[in-house]
Amino acid sequence: MRLLAAIGAALLVSGTAIAQTASPGPTLSAVRSRDALVCGSHPGAPGFSVLDSQGVTRGLDADTCRAVAAAVLGDASKTRWVVLSSQARLPALQSGQVDLLSRTTTWTQTRDTANGLNFTAVNFYDGQGFLVRKSTNVQRARDLEGATICVTSGTTNELNLSDWSRANNVRVQPLVFDQNEETRNAYASGRCDAFTTDASQLAGIRTALRNPDEHIILADIISKEPLAPAVRHGDDQWFDIVRWTIYALIEAEELGITQANVDEMLNSQNPSIRRLLGNAGDHGPLMGLDRRWAYNAIKAVGNYGEIFERNLGRGSPIGLPRGVNDLWTRGGLMYAMPIR
Template sequence: MLNTVKRGFTCGAGLAVAALAAGFIAAAPAQAGLTLDKIKERGVIKVGVGSQAGFFAPDANGRWQGFFVDFGRALAITVFNDPDKVEFTNSSPQQRLPALQAGQFDILLSAVTQTITRAFKLNFHFGPVVFYDGQGILVKKSLGVNKASELDGATIGVQSGTTGEQNIADFFKKTGKTYKSVVIEDTATFTQALTSGRVDALTQDGTDLGLRRAALPNPDEYVLLPERLSKEPLAPAVLGGDDRWLEIVNWTVYATIQAEEFGITSQNVDTFLTSEDPAIKRFLGVDPSLGQAIGLDPKFAYNIIKKVGNYGEIFERNLGKSTKIGFDRGLNNLWTKGGLIYSPPFR
């Protein structure tokens, strides 16, 4: 039996039902071009984010930092050539999807998994996957469990509104073992549920759990089990119906990826301005024909790389080996290096 402490807006099939009940599905789609007009009039892009150091968190000065935050700053450069014309607002996984539907955000950069239900039932359109994740399970070491398949009868905390709710149910259906679910909305309460002993384990995106574990005073007392229960491709989400806005999101992300493939960084970008390579000339706007043809500042990619950096720099600065988080690139490496990160051509 599921012991549901706080059940609300859930994902997958559950989410569709909850959304229908709450009338979210009837939300009008964004109209072509209007998002950009609205943003320009307002002078700032409204971005919904989570709160998890490394992905998205305010620093000591209240300035938002993190992997997803950097893509928001890149977007502000494409639109305004100013990385600060973006307003980040924390919204829980349960609240953020209806908030995007209600037009409270222009975009979610909050580790949202791209799923078919969210596309068709919620009318969300997804930009490029910026992080390939998979659902994990974090347990107390004292539980003595080394593999997910050894879990039987455990009490497991799941965060409401996440894909994790459905995935964990699927997982236990497959293993034939039992579990008790405790559904929690608030992100701080979620971690406390494990540290206080209210639950034996937490399940969420593996990266999220890795970040939570790293932030604990005693991380060695917790183990992130090796299995990944699902595919969690995390992508920017916008409301369907405004193709131009979606394309601006797409090519902003692609600019960071293509720059890494070219070997262009925030440090060396100016040395590429004299390159004779026609593809690099187009990419950096030295040849302005591309920017003119698409109606963007021909230097938008140059400006992004100069001020925010390429995909690899964004990854390393926020999550990489030089940080205390210390993630490997893994699937999030370039396709030329065995990963899945790939940009279509800039031409």
């Protein structure tokens, strides 16, 4: 028993030493060298990534990038944005133009395997819907027989519309545009009978229309759209950093840690809180980061629930319910892997 205890102690010491000296991989090195995180962003998706009146990028995806910047550099403001179209977003990540793609991108098998990408963790569970004018009296998606539907190219929405139309024997005429802004303008000007994209984006787009009350989002959801930040294949350390930063934000909500009380929580004796905030264990050093990596992220942007409510929730102009994006303890799908 003494021998086993001695071996265990030696392994523990060895593991700690390794964690403390974890060397930075290529992406972490590049981010630290330029002292900035470069994020691929959406040209304008209310609630996810959009410029406010002061020229600041706001939204759930934007706050995800800020959280990673805070975890890595200790400063959420050290974030640069590269605005990317639907067609350009994956090549920009593949080529190294951006360090992180956090841009309403659906995690699919083809994108994950054939494009040299790794999706980190889902930060929003969505589904594709339809926006229509109330004056059309369309109540269900099947009522769109013969309709012209605006959709953006290079998206899962374009493919899903084709699949749904074929599977349900509903003939529609897609009107396809290269840019999201073109698609929105075409719908707003009456060039199409409906607009299809992720339901959360439709909610944001609806609020920006001239007379939002004249438009409705149909109840029918025709696809699964798990949205997740993505990184390149080949840098496991960077993959771990982004994934575990997202989990840290979810874990913070589970544990009741907020942007306002995170400093007070540093005094907690709860083992889970101590590990998350860096008072116990080497969870930051295991990824080449400071022990306060999660503390820095939470201090910068708040927990996942705070991010959701600020950008998409009932207190925002979009007003979405948490739904499946609530914590697993309240019937949702948001579930952080254990930090231990």
